[in-house]
Amino acid sequence: MTDPAQSKFTPRVFSGIQPTNHLQLGNYLGAVKRFVEMQNSGIETVYCIVDLHAITVWQDPADLQNATRELAASYIASGLDPKRSILFNQSQVPGHAQLAWIFNCVARVGWMNRMTQFKDKAGKNAENASLGLYAYPSLMAADILLYHATHVPVGEDQKQHLELTRDIATKFNHDFGVDFFPITEPVIEGAATRVMSLRDGSKKMSKSDPSDASRINLTDDADTIAQKFRKARTDAEPLPETLDGLKDRPEAKNLVNIYAALADMSPEAVVGEFAGKGFGTFKPALAEVAVDKLAPIAGEMKRLMADPAEIDRILGDGADRADAIARPILDATYDIVGMIRSRPA
Ligand code: AQP
Numbered sequence: 001m002t003d004p005a006q007s008k009f010t011p012r013v014f015s016g017i018q019p020t021n022h023l024q025l026g027n028y029l030g031a032v033k034r035f036v037e038m039q040n041s042g043i044e045t046v047y048c049i050v051d052l053h054a055i056t057v058w059q060d061p062a063d064l065q066n067a068t069r070e071l072a073a074s075y076i077a078s079g080l081d082p083k084r085s086i087l088f089n090q091s092q093v094p095g096h097a098q099l100a101w102i103f104n105c106v107a108r109v110g111w112m113n114r115m116t117q118f119k120d121k122a123g124k125n126a127e128n129a130s131l132g133l134y135a136y137p138s139l140m141a142a143d144i145l146l147y148h149a150t151h152v153p154v155g156e157d158q159k160q161h162l163e164l165t166r167d168i169a170t171k172f173n174h175d176f177g178v179d180f181f182p183i184t185e186p187v188i189e190g191a192a193t194r195v196m197s198l199r200d201g202s203k204k205m206s207k208s209d210p211s212d213a214s215r216i217n218l219t220d221d222a223d224t225i226a227q228k229f230r231k232a233r234t235d236a237e238p239l240p241e242t243l244d245g246l247k248d249r250p251e252a253k254n255l256v257n258i259y260a261a262l263a264d265m266s267p268e269a270v271v272g273e274f275a276g277k278g279f280g281t282f283k284p285a286l287a288e289v290a291v292d293k294l295a296p297i298a299g300e301m302k303r304l305m306a307d308p309a310e311i312d313r314i315l316g317d318g319a320d321r322a323d324a325i326a327r328p329i330l331d332a333t334y335d336i337v338g339m340i341r342s343r344p345a
Helices: 026-038 062-078 094-102 107-114 116-128 131-145 156-176 222-231 250-263 267-274 280-304 308-337
Strands: 014-017 042-051 085-089 149-154 185-187
Touching: 014 131, 026 042, 026 062, 026 094, 026 149, 026 250, 026 280, 042 062, 042 308, 062 085, 062 280, 062 308, 085 222, 085 308, 094 131, 094 156, 094 308, 116 131, 116 156, 131 156, 149 156, 156 185, 222 280, 250 267, 250 280, 267 280, 280 308
Parallel strands: 014 042, 014 149, 042 085, 149 185
Antiparallel strands: none
């Protein structure tokens, strides 16, 4: 992290996840586990369930509500404390959509055209994708800058969107001659910044992959987890003595990184422990570490999901606290841009 003394902005962490399908292991290791570490480091943390992002592709309304509550339960079951972190769903704080519009007018079409996630998600049928999917990175910049967040923990796939957030902040500050929005730092760290599919080591693990066998869901039971790791695609070689030996073995490297992140070890230490052993030994050991870590989270999620009214109460309370930070920043943005605000307070 940058030295806070170098910046006029108070250190504040913001990040979010879309409530689509079930949370998968990549979301947990690349994002949620690190959200918890940052909360526990004492820095102010704001964590969002980005339901406005989710609807950039079609969501059944009842499924969206359920996925929103389930994601809140996953956050809390993984160790986010709604008293220490601000935890809420995006649509309850109108400033996200309002600031996104301003940023739509700052960002350039050429910048959006370079976004690889849009190309991946829209696929060959880009003409038919929603305008929201195209403008997604501008809403993401608004999510972050609405809180003057200085640090954003994410997986590696979000790096390009964070660079765009920095570009938007820089252009806004320059166009209006202010030093108003911080130039946010991405925090992409750890052994599992890009967890790959269990079926294809060249594709990232994803909630929306049509193959359920490609990912571990946080809701999977112990048998399912063991079976998915057993069937994970690998080569026939034993594990090497050093990390160098994994260079051209993406599937093996992925499993080593997952083990390291789950067991809070370095990938070097994992290779050191399993050097010369085959996957017949390594996969069951990996399943055991995964079940140890994930089974208590799944159990706690089930307990929390039994009381949806309490989850909604937590999200409402978080939204109030988020709005209290966001509103003055949005008002100041409108003043900078030249919008008249004459309604009585
Ligand atoms: N495979 C991954 N490895 C490490 N980090 C990952 N993240 C996602 N996949 C991996 C991180 O999880 C956070 C939330 O992601 P999101 O749900 O907002 O969108 P996404 O990146 O598009 O994740 P998915 O699982 O692939 O969702 P769908 O399939 O719905 O699009 C981000 O910090 C992301 O980096």
